[in-house]
Amino acid sequence: MSTSEHHRSRTRVVVDAQSLSELYRAPEILRVVNVWDAASARVVAELPGTRAIATAGHGIAASHGYPDGERIPLDLMLSTVERISAVVGLPVTADLDGGFGDAGETVRRAIGVGVCGANIEDQLRPLAESAEVMRTAVAAGRSEGVAFVLNARTDALVRxxxxxxxxxxxxxxxxxxxxxxxxxxxxFVPGVLDAAETRTLVEGIGERKVSVIGLPGALAAAEYEALGVARISYGPMPQNVALTALKRLGTSLLADGTIPEDTEPLNNF
Structure with missing residues (x-):
């Protein structure tokens, strides 16, 4: 990348970070449909309601044949995120798992491929250690001239x-x-949260300061919005739904079925 290209890229990340922060603080809940590659990112980015792109760490790992949990090489994960960032014109927030052993360096590298925000897990480490991981991630963004938008994930419920x-x-x-x-x-507090639990979390953490996940059994986005939640994402579920559709189609085609007539052509590549 030339110096001028690098400057344009960094300028975009700076602007995107400001936009993403404003989306978190807005009265409307930020709805992000998680993506796992350039094709899924392009499809989601073209939807009228999309305001930001969020990657799914589990989905990216699975698409390369790796289990979740920082088993995918960081270089491979970041190269995928770079391709995602390259095909969309929206803020990109990445799932960086637990920081891949060095949250500061991982954030710096993520910024380098066009990322303006991220989820980083505490993995239920001791509180002081976890807080330092989050502090290091934010400081890394600051050192790069970016007000990096951290959606700090606590595994207090899922672990x-x-x-x-x-x-x-x-x-x-x-x-x-x-x-x-x-x-x-x-x-970010992943887990299936009912209205009472969500209300308790928002009262304890802050209005528009809680992020949730939409899983089977969870509330609808509008219900979480009314309770003061800032963001709802869907983790690996969009990829799961896409693969379920593929499995059903494959079963049909192997049984002498045909391609549905309402199938849309992928003309955006």
Whole structure:
């Protein structure tokens, strides 16, 4: 990349970060349909309601034949995110798992491929250690001249084991407050959340400061919006739905079926 191209790329990331931060703080919930490659990103980016692009770490790993959990090489993951960023004209926020061993360096490299925000997991590490990971990620963005938009993920619910649900909610609130103090824009609390739990999280962490995931059994986006949630994403579910459709189509074609007439051509590449 030439110096002028690098400058244009960095300028775009700076502007995108400001736009993404404003989307988190807006009264309307930010709805992101997670993508896993350039093709899925282009399709989602062209939808009228799309305001930002969010990558799915699980989906990217799976598309390359790796299990989730930082098993995919960082270079391969970032090259995929770079292709995604190249084909869309919207802010891109990436799933960076737990930071791949060095959250600061990973954020710097992510910014280099066009990313303006990210999810980083606490993996239920000790609170002080987790807060430092988040602080390091935000500081790395600042050192690159980018107000990096961190959606700090706490695994208080999904890794809570058999402890009482109320204790996990309380832990999520304590961790969330610490991550906001460390510079995070929002706190991602994955898990199927009902209205009462969501209300407790928003009251404890802050209005428009909680991010949730849409899974089977979760509330609708509008319901979370009414409760003060900032963002809803869908993790690996869009890829799961796409692969389910492929499986059903393949079963039909192998049984002498035909391609549905309403199938849209992929003319955007």
């Amino acid at each position: 809570g084991g058999d402890r009482p649900r109320a204790d996990s909610i309380a832990d999520a609130i304590e961790r969330g407050r610490a991550y906001l103090d460390a510079g995070a824009e929002c706190v």
